[in-house]
Amino acid sequence: MARQTLLLAVANLLIPIAILVFATGFFPYKPFMTGLATYENPGWENIFKWKKQPEPKFDKLVFMVVDALRSDFVYGEDSGMKFVQSLIRDGSAIPFTAHATSPTITMPRVKAMTTGSIPSFLDVILNFAESDTSSTLATQDTWLAQLKAKEGGKLVMYGDDTWLKLFPDFFTRADGTSSFFVSDFTEVDNNVTRHVSSELLNSDWNAMILHYLGLDHIGHKAGPRSPNMIPKQIEMDGMVEQIYSAIENEDHLENTLFVLCGDHGMNDGGNHGGSAPGETSPALVFISPKIKKITEAIAKESPTKPKGEFEYYKKIEQSDIAPTLAGLMGFPVPRNNLGVFIEDFLYFWDDGIDRIQLLLRNAKQIKTIVEATYPSLGFSDEVKELDCDKSLSSGERLACKWQNVVQSMSTVATLHPQTRVNFLFSFLRDAQDTMSSTASNYDVSRLFLGTFLAFLSFGLTFLTLPKLRRISSAAIAYTLTLSLYGILMFASSYVEEEHNFWYWATSGWFFYLFISESRKQWFPKFIFHPAIMLLLLHRIIRRWNQTGQKYAGAPDIVHSVVIRGPHSIILWFLVGATYTDIMFRLSRHVARSVSTFEHGNTRDNVDLESTDINGIMGKMAILPLTVTAFLFKLAFTARDAPELTQGFNDGLLYGLGTLSLVSVAQMVFAGICLIGSWQIYAENRRSKARKRGAGSGDLAVALFDLLALFLITQTKAENIPLFLYFRCQLFFLTHIDLSPTAIALTTILLAQTSFFALGNSNAISSISLSNSYNGISGYSLPAVALLLFASNWAGPIFFSSAGVLLLGSHGREQRFVNKEELDARDWIAEEREHLMKQATKESEGRERRKGATDVWRGHIALLTLGVSAGLVAVMAACMVLREHLFIWTVFSPKFLFAGAWGTFFHLGVSIAWGSALWAAGKL
Template sequence: MAPQSLHLTLANLLIPVAILTFAAGFFPYKPFMPGLATFEELRWDDKWDWQRRGTPERKFDRLVFMVVDALRSDFVYGNGSGMEFTQSLIRDGAALPFTAHATSPTITMPRVKAITTGSIPSFLDVILNFAESDTTSTLAAQDTWLAQLRAQDGGKGRLVMYGDDTWLKLFPGFFERQDGTSSFFVSDFTEVDNNVTRHVPGELLNTDWNAMIMHYLGLDHIGHKTGPLGPNMIPKQVEMDSIVRDIYTAIENEEHLENTLFVLAGDHGMNEGGNHGGSAPGETSPALVFMSPKLKKITEFTDRTSPAEPKGEFEYYKKVEQSDIAPTLAGLLGFPVPRNNLGVFIEEFLFLWDDASDRIQLLLRNAEQVKKIVEATYPNLYFGYDRKDFKTDCGQSLSDGEKLACKWSGVVDIMGTFATIHPRLRISQLYWFLRAAQETMSTTASNYDVSKLVLGTSIAFAAFSLAFFSLNRTRPFSFTGIFFTLTLLLYGVLMFASSYVEEEQNFWYWMTSAWFFYLFMQASREAWQSWFIFHPAIVLLFLHRITRRWNQTGQKFAGAPDIVHSSLFRGSSSVVLWSLIGACYMDITMRLARHVARSVAGKDDPPGKDGKVEETNEGERLMGMMAVFPLGATAFVFKLAFTVNDAPELTRGIAHGMLYWAASLELVGLARMVFGGIALVTGWMVLYEWRASRARMSSEQGNGNLAVSLFDLFTLFLITQTKAENIPLYLIFRMQTFLLSFLDLSPTAISLTSLLLGQTTFFALGNSNAISSIDLSNSYNGVSGYNVLAVGALLFASNWAGPIYWSLVGVLLLGSHGRKQRHIATGELDARDWVAVEREHLIKLAEREKEGAERRQDPGAWRQHVGLLTLFISGATVAVMLACTVLRQHLFIWTVFSPKYLFAMAWGVGHHLGVDVLLGGCLWWLGTW
């Protein structure tokens, strides 16, 4: 192996090693205290003047915990909400409403962990949330309120669970009865919820459980598909409200349920696009409602207005931390606070106990449990019970740990010295410590393994260096190389600014515009000069402008007007959208028909005796169209049927009869027909080109038709994985590909162009660096059950469809450039004639190469192409790693930089190694047939 090839191979092998090494140090599992907490004797007892001993009496002996996925606060509390019965309970005093603050990442698994343990979960749970088969994230060994409920009454506690199977993965073997549903069938608005509801009436009559957990998914799925204002949102809220009514009515009427606490909670909210995962106010503001007739006793809660007006953005009533649920349930249901809890008992519920000593004891047990975590975090500080250095200010000059130690000394002082002090002052002092500890410990940086961060970054830099040495640097440094270097340097610098990471799309939009303008300036001296407005680079700039306006993404402009959400495609204008979608499918069907027609007629290779390639006639083209038309039509029908069920607002204006017929079709079967048809045509084309290549002379080179055929087939697959409103973009991509073939791009320029357009279209299709932008809607096309490989591949293809497309276009342009150079070198084709040949992109060259003159595609060009892409991805990865390491104490480390690193992992492993290197390499090799 040549040294340059060896360097490139090692560089690509080191990229995943670097990424995984850094991730192991950046996303470690947080340590936790094992075992279940137990009630311990309070060390303050002999200093109290109250005579009561023992734990406070529990107020409830059963729990119904109903989670509605993505139940944003305004869905329950706001004007126009469909949850009118729940609002009536708030007005009557039987329900205490709160807005729960859900910390980022706002994904189901970490939020369920926060709710059940009271702790702050690891950001790594974002990845585990998508790995449904993962078992390493189990909470079976951790202290949770579920484990405490099971341990009650001598271990006789029994739990039942229905809904999102995330709970079954987190708590294996915990439930007496269970029925889980997958959370990733986001097109299912009804069955996932009906499967939960059908169990409710029977369980409300059973007396053998002390906790029933339900997790409804339909509202979240509606949000993903149509946003918070979608037509199905209010009916779903009404449905959830009817379930609340049924459960509360049973609590009022069934004797065995009279001491039941009913909790309605959202695990997270959603943004204006209906997604979640980030830290936007809508995503971090789920509703939290405690319901029971007993709560009418709490007259101190005076804000009973419902519906209500928000105090801030999505902030209704009092705001509490989601982790506060765990200690609050512990007090209300009479079990110890879970060991790893950072939550604080919600103050309003203290008034269920008349005796002040009970109220103080609840908070004191909460405070002692939190203090143990603080002690473990700051082992060099003293938190003893004999402190006498009580300070009233605990000022700014102290470190975080010292401030907590100072505030704990205040607890020691007020609990142990003044026996007759008013209970309210003790409660205030305890809350002073608890809330300070919660804030400090919740924002304390993860237990980073800095050595692994440095090692991972070093390995990535080694990959960058090897990629650099793999490049052919014998040629003079061109402007293209300067532009490439400038792009990489600017990108690296911008990774250190949170606002630029959030709005990264603007960087790529401007760099791509600058590159197209340079291509125009470079070629302006040619004949295009007098017709500059029709110059390919100018038209590319115009099309690029349309592309960047298609979807407004990022954070700042996410809700700004764009083409997708304009009246152009909505309402009765959806006919325009489907006309463009139909044109896109027709274009690709016709191209596939030409490929099949040539293969059926056998008119590609070898050429006739006169050295000419015979054109396909009308009949043969008709045969090709008849062969592939069913595939194109099925793909179009699938997309229509999928959209009717998925986003019906995009199909208004289409004949009702057609929509009714499309809605009745079975989507999994249709998708499998499309994928099967693509596989069948792929097999046919490969078989034909293989036979044709064997018929050539050994020195002859294929014309690249197979590579183009497979590219078109893969484009059909990518369209299938794309949301309907984005499919017309592929017409623009097709025009841009056509225009690029007119430009005399060097191999380096081709690599840079495919890189820029790949990054640009990632954002143009609606993606961003926020986890909430990940689209799950097409991840189950053709899949009837969860399969981690199939769902993962479809999920990646649907979100990286644009970059995949342009990565493959780069391979085709590179192969086309190589054939062009060979024909010019042999004197068979003038450089100016190549434009005409490219215009008929799929027609074979007119004459056979002179024997021995043709040679295989230059492997050096492919190595240079992969080397440039490897250089960029390794350099970009180094920049992201450095930013995450240097800014690991930054306020936005978990909301901006950590999600960016997850995307960097996907770009480095999924796109670069999977698409640029493996898939692109296969296409390059097949282009030699």
């Protein structure tokens, strides 16, 4: 047995190692050229009489980023940014929809806008590390570095401290704000605005960066349709008006270019990180009175309707910002840039030669990157004969397009400048598309090693399983589930819609349980068969939220029934029922613990007449906690999603609005910890007094119920009723005779099902930050990480813990779960009889403890086998399909989720917390 324990420990240790090794090969930093670019001779002097460089049109820059500024927030008919729309109409602004490539989160988007390059997907992880400095751009060429290097170059920055991490020691004056404290909508922006007026009067800077966060925080907390959204847009519009007025009236700002943009957008849930149209379509507006020179003949309607989904006006790549600023402000294009100068701004220069030079410098800069990628192909500046009529690879096609540029530049005969411009744009845009989609520089050896280590974990775990004399049906179902899951990981569409696999697998398992149980005994009423009830509940749960990609916006129960209408009565009735159920359960635990101290730490001599008093005491102890928890959720929802609280008394909502949500949440968490500590102390005293070999399981159930209260505190109000259905599922599972293998399979199925039922998916944008700051008044990475995980994995945590209770009740007539439903007199008689038997069977108790250890080890082995098998499948799919079109939008996020399931959930919840809960059941 010691050997099996050692093998299982090694197998679990290999899981995080395998994930880390694979990640370092799959998400390496892309190589970049160091140093700042300088102006070089563009060549072909015998044809063109180049000036030193085209004259810059601006000498100052105000770069205002409004985090998550989706295109329709500026250009749409419902936008609150009316002043920006007026600038578009009168020609003082040129609007675009910028395409932000996945991952659509702040750090990689800022990198794309400042370097013009395509950031590494690893920045998804680094983006959440508040103290991370490894992702600095201090040694890379950016437009900030170029502006700072200019004579008298000074930069100032106010807002998201991501800029301070990326550009350490770049700014003469700066005031950073944490981007992760999403509970704050106002102070985080006021901290930026308070500096603007004074800085507009200063003339010592040549670039001012402003990064507002409030709009993004509103999205995370309450979504794009929050009543707070339009007021925030109006506030941002007012800042644009203030800055534009200063540019018009202050002499030292006369040649200032004002850029308003979003780093990314948001989806209908208010989140981002994936590749949905709403997430990848931020607004981008270039503003200046001087822009009227190139917009006089172009009247733009504003507001307007989108041409496609969130596509307003002309669509460009976000990386195009870097070379465009380089041309407009007179500095070399950053060395690692893959952006293309925006064609609209070419007409600032009347001379066609200037336009050609701007594009040629841009093209030659990108050509150096193309040459490094395709070193065997010739990208010479001399005319060559190439066979461009055959079927061409990406590199050969670029070589042919570069030859078109070379030939047009080498032609002595007069060509219309626009012809050369067209050849240059053809090469630039093709090179941009090709290099942006070029696969990362994978370390294939690390990919193989990581996959092998995951497979080794699977093999070691398999060796710890007991030898089966006969194959059980549960083992067959378990094997079939893992095998099908592994196969489906190689198809992008199935990864996107993974929830359907778990929904159908769970339905099939419940139907099998119905058939299996019916053979043993036929329930008098078919409809009340536990497995049938499980199927009915499962049907409701799976339809509660639509998730995935294909049907993400389709009608579901929560939006079509529960919160439909002006009063949301159904929602709060179900929420209240969920809290009431937990209150009664917790009050029973407190009542038992009180009776323990009243009657000499045992229950043999309990006066039955005192049980009612103890029950009242239990309710009095728990009622304040559950009421406070309910009021916190009501106040939280009223503040962030008031449309869900319509119908409540206005006075009540006003009173709740005066509460400090941080303080109330802290009271709830403190109450949970206090009751939990009391239960541990009381059950420990009772266990010592009884001196018996097997515990009653009361403490495990008490901790489970307290955990449920914590989890619903971390859940959106509209999803809280799901926990009532989860509890009902657990109740019916206790009425089915499940083997340990069946319990492990049920735990896996319901953990996965509940994850998707709560609205999650394999897209990073499905990660919700709305409950990640409950009870926290400032940014703390450990606390936020814990709450973030708990809020997004609440369902799996619930069922992983429920699996421990089911396993503990196996062979003990379900005493862990439904013991509280017994009549008090019967329960006491049962306890007395059990104590008498235990006193005479000490040796039997030791055997029982040994058997319990074997059962728990077997349960962990089955869970580990499932996790390692899933990791092998996901890693193998990512390795084999690393050239796939959707590698960064589908398979890479899936690997990140698999890593979270394998480390935080499996090691942290299933093993660490599960072991603690199992030990509590033995007291």
